[in-house]
Amino acid sequence: xxDTALMPIPGQVDPVTVPREVTPRADGRVDLIxxxxxQIAELFAEAGLDAKAAKLRAKQVFHWLYHRGVTDFxxxxxxxxxxxxxxxxxxxxxxxxxxxxxxSSDGTRKWLLRTADGHDFETVFIxxxxxxxxxxxxxxxxxxxxxxxxxxxxxxxxxLTPGExxxxxxxxxxxxxEWPKGRMDFAEEDDGxxxxxxxxxxxxxxxxLLTNIVMxxxxxxxxxxxxxxxxxKVVMDGDGLGxxxxxxxxxxxxxxxxMARAGEEIGVNLAVSLHATNKAVRDEIVPLNxxxxxxxxxxxxxxxxxxxxxxxxxxxxxxxxxxxxSDEDARELVRLIKRYKLPAKxxxxxxxPWPGAPYECSKPERIKRFAxxxxxxxxxxxxxxxxxxxxxxxxGQLKTAAAKKSRAELDRLAEEKQAALx
Ligand code: SAH
Ligand code: SF4
Numbered sequence: 001x002x003d004t005a006l007m008p009i010p011g012q013v014d015p016v017t018v019p020r021e022v023t024p025r026a027d028g029r030v031d032l033i034x035x036x037x038x039q040i041a042e043l044f045a046e047a048g049l050d051a052k053a054a055k056l057r058a059k060q061v062f063h064w065l066y067h068r069g070v071t072d073f074x075x076x077x078x079x080x081x082x083x084x085x086x087x088x089x090x091x092x093x094x095x096x097x098x099x100x101x102x103x104s105s106d107g108t109r110k111w112l113l114r115t116a117d118g119h120d121f122e123t124v125f126i127x128x129x130x131x132x133x134x135x136x137x138x139x140x141x142x143x144x145x146x147x148x149x150x151x152x153x154x155x156x157x158x159x160l161t162p163g164e165x166x167x168x169x170x171x172x173x174x175x176x177x178e179w180p181k182g183r184m185d186f187a188e189e190d191d192g193x194x195x196x197x198x199x200x201x202x203x204x205x206x207x208x209l210l211t212n213i214v215m216x217x218x219x220x221x222x223x224x225x226x227x228x229x230x231x232x233k234v235v236m237d238g239d240g241l242g243x244x245x246x247x248x249x250x251x252x253x254x255x256x257x258x259m260a261r262a263g264e265e266i267g268v269n270l271a272v273s274l275h276a277t278n279k280a281v282r283d284e285i286v287p288l289n290x291x292x293x294x295x296x297x298x299x300x301x302x303x304x305x306x307x308x309x310x311x312x313x314x315x316x317x318x319x320x321x322x323x324x325x326s327d328e329d330a331r332e333l334v335r336l337i338k339r340y341k342l343p344a345k346x347x348x349x350x351x352x353p354w355p356g357a358p359y360e361c362s363k364p365e366r367i368k369r370f371a372x373x374x375x376x377x378x379x380x381x382x383x384x385x386x387x388x389x390x391x392x393x394x395x396g397q398l399k400t401a402a403a404k405k406s407r408a409e410l411d412r413l414a415e416e417k418q419a420a421l422x
Contacts, residue, residue: 025116031094033170034163034231037062047090057087065093066240069170069179095174096121096167108388111171115140115164119157121218123168124393125176125210132176132209136168137398138228139219144253146273147285148318150354150399151218159224165231169213169241176209213243215250216271218398222255222262229266236268245269251316256292256300263305270304271314271347272297276324277332285323298340312343312380318351318395319362319370330373337379345380352386352394 025031032040041058045051060078064070073079073087096113099120103109109125124135141154173179213235215221221228232248235241250262251271263270274297276282282289289297307313317333319325337344348371351361362370367383374381386394 025092029090029092031092031116031163032061032065033094034161034166034234036230036233043091061087063239066166066170066234066237067180067242069173071095094163094167095171096164098171101175102391102393104388104391104393106387106390108391108393109175110388110391110393111168111175113168113171115160121160121164122393122398123172123217124388124398125172126387127209131211133212133214134169134172134210135214135217136165137217137219138165138215138221138224142219143223144220144286144288146253146275146287148275148320148351148357148359150357150397154218154399156219159227160219162227162230162234165227166234166241168217169210169235169243172210173241178208178210211243212247213249214271215248216395220253220255221250222252222258225258225261229262232266232268246311249314251314253286253288254292254297255288256296259300259304263307267306269311269314270301270307271316272301273318274315274333275318275320277329277336281324285318285320294336298336298342301342301344302340307343309343312345315344315346316349317346318349319367320351321360321362321366323359325362325366325370327369327373330370334374334377334379338377345382346374348374348381348383349395350383350386352389352397354392354397354399 030043032043035043037058040061041054044054044057044061049057057079060076064076070076071093073084073091073093076084076087079087094116096111096115098111099114100112101109102112107127111123112120113123114120119140121137121140123137126133126135137160139159140157142149142151143156145152215228215232228250232245232250233240235243235248236245245266245268248268249271250266250268251273252259252262253273259270262268273286274282275286276289277294279289279294282294301307301313304313315333315337317324333346337346348367350367351357351359353359353361371381371383384395388394389397392398
């Protein structure tokens with residue numbers, strides 16, 4: 001089953017708590033969502049099918065699960081009717097439980113989801129004129145306490161499993177009504193695909209709303225590498241959710257030792273939460289910088305497999321008033337990008353405030369000026385319009401209401417109180 005342990009990160013010991021294991025389902029059935037074809041075949045073989053049948057059934061079921069989005073074995077028309085209960089007795093096709101679905105006035109949608117063992121996490125869908133982007137979470141909480149990020153005030157509860165990660169995309173497709181529709185090209189009860197490589201038949205799958213995925217929800221995806229990779233493999237599989245890797249972006253706060261592997265084993269677009277151009281400021285706002293510094297990070301970007309002018313690395317830069325938003329910062333940003341010869345674009349993100357946040361957003365004129373300096377150097381530098389602020393769905397606002405104050409937040413509040421007193 002999915003490994004929910006944090007993977008060891010080379011280098012010093014990481015400041016991570018030990019995540020709790022996922023609790024198995026009470027009814028003993030196994031949820032297939034998140035599993036690869038081979039894993040499904042293994043389970044079918046363990047349950048008694050011979051190797052050849054297990055492989056064939058896994059191929060059929062994989063297609064139904066991920067490409068057609070069915071949640072009931074009874075709907076799998078290329079499996080003989082009497083056989084379908086055999087699957088249903090042993091396996092389930094799960095979805096994350098929806099605790100709350102919110103709709104922003106700007107069209108953004110947010111789902112508060114709950115894992116089978118009772119942990120809350122969030123997914124956000126952001127519709128634009130030319131695309132629809134799903135912002136997917138990789139962990140419940142985050143171990144990295146970036147000071148401007150609300151999620152960073154939660155302690156890490158645990159890594160999300162591949163099923164919980166891919167489940168977010170599936171749930172969004174359910175809600176948007178976007179599973180391929182149309183007629184299947186084989187008869188009900190056709191159990192003949194033993195002789196058929198592609199039991200899918202033909203259908204139309206046009207005009208989708210959900211076109212892109214960004215791993216920019218709660219958590220640091222490169223601290224949950226294996227599960228994120230396995231989930232994205234299913235998302236990218238042509239017979240699975242079928243999204244091209246060019247439409248998927250993984251955002252990291254800079255887990256340098258995992259970046260090359262992300263490029264090689266997942267191959268999606270890379271976004272890096274840079275946010276500062278010198279050690280002092282980055283150490284303060286992205287504490288992971290104390291472990292993997294700017295030079296190392298930018299070298300890892302330069303070496304990222306697949307980065308090119310056609311597939312540029314995105315540098316995210318949150319605009320914090322008086323902290324990282326000067327002309328000098330903008331020029332230094334340009335200098336760094338040029339020095340490391342990075343095919344780059346810069347996303348300027350106006351800081352999204354949250355209650356108790358220690359920063360304010362830069363003034364609009366400041367952001368404009370910053371963008372102009374970067375743009376004048378030939379680097380694309382769009383300013384991101386905050387989306388879904390009214391439902392707390394904007395970047396860095398994700399924090400489930402149920403989450404209790406973390407150790408880090410308590411420490412921070414204590415520090416601030418102390419400072420106010422002193
Ligand atoms: N952990 C990953 C991905 C999730 S955060 C990472 O840090 O890259 C997605 C983006 O939102 C990051 O660039 C993050 O720095 C930014 N962000 C976090 N809090 C924010 C806030 N309050 N306002 C604006 N952007 C924020
Ligand atoms: Fe974690 Fe990313 Fe937030 Fe930093 S910005 S605390 S890495 S989710």
